Every structure is written in structure tokens, then in C-alpha cells.
Amino acid sequence: MSPRVAQFQALVDRQPDNELFRFSLAQAFVAERQEVAALPHLDRCLARKPDWMVVRILRGKCLLSLGRRAEARAELEAALRLAVEQQHEEPERELRALLADLAD
Incomplete structure (x- = not known):
């Protein structure tokens, strides 16, 4: 440890x-x-x-690292909704890029 x-x-x-x-x-x-x-x-x-956007982002990235793409996509989409609602522009850009990469 x-x-x-x-x-x-x-x-x-x-x-x-x-x-x-x-x-x-x-x-x-x-x-x-x-x-x-x-x-x-x-x-x-x-x-x-449940509206803690940064936690959702990290969780989505963890799921991506573990190869759990469908779960990661759902988590990152939820994080994106929160970023837009909470007006966090930088996380919104990062999330859109991550989701675009998942679409490929």
C-alpha cells in the first residue's frame, strides 16, 4: 500500500x-x-x-480503464449532463472528447 x-x-x-x-x-x-x-x-x-460531477468523471474513467465501455459511457454521459447543468465548461469539453472517442 x-x-x-x-x-x-x-x-x-x-x-x-x-x-x-x-x-x-x-x-x-x-x-x-x-x-x-x-x-x-x-x-x-x-x-x-449523486450530482457530484467530478466523482462521476473519475468513475467513468475507472470503468474505461477496466474495459467496461458501456458502463463508462453511461457514467460519462451522466457527468456531461451535470457539467452542462452546473456550467462547468472545461469538464464539459473533456467529457465531450472522451465520449467522442468512445463513439469510434
Whole structure:
């Protein structure tokens, strides 16, 4: 376990309902190419806050890395809807590019 993963795992262990700690732990797992380990934490974040666009983006990218293209597409489309609704232009551009690549 990397020091970063261990750091955020300890925080989640102390405060399991803290979504920011869970998201940070998921990011640390992704940085270590451990997408499978990241997914339950991302899912828990979305269960509590379904409109958290950045979590949806990371979840979609994890699913892409795992070869789960149909699930990734659905997640990235949901993230795109949120980016448009929340007026986040840079994530919107990134998501449109990712989805265009999935269409090929």
C-alpha cells in the first residue's frame, strides 16, 4: 500500500461518512492503477451525493480503464449532463472528447 493510499485509508477508517476522504482515497487508488479498489469508494460518494460531477468523471474513467465501455459511457454521459447543468465548461469539453472517442 502506498503512503498516500495508507494516509487516506486511515482517514476513511476514522471518519467513514466523510465523502471528501473517500474521494481522496479513490483518487489515490487510481494513481496507483487500482481502479477496482477505487470504485466502491466512488459509488459510496455518489450514493450520498449523486450530482457530484467530478466523482462521476473519475468513475467513468475507472470503468474505461477496466474495459467496461458501456458502463463508462453511461457514467460519462451522466457527468456531461451535470457539467452542462452546473456550467462547468472545461469538464464539459473533456467529457465531450472522451465520449467522442468512445463513439469510434
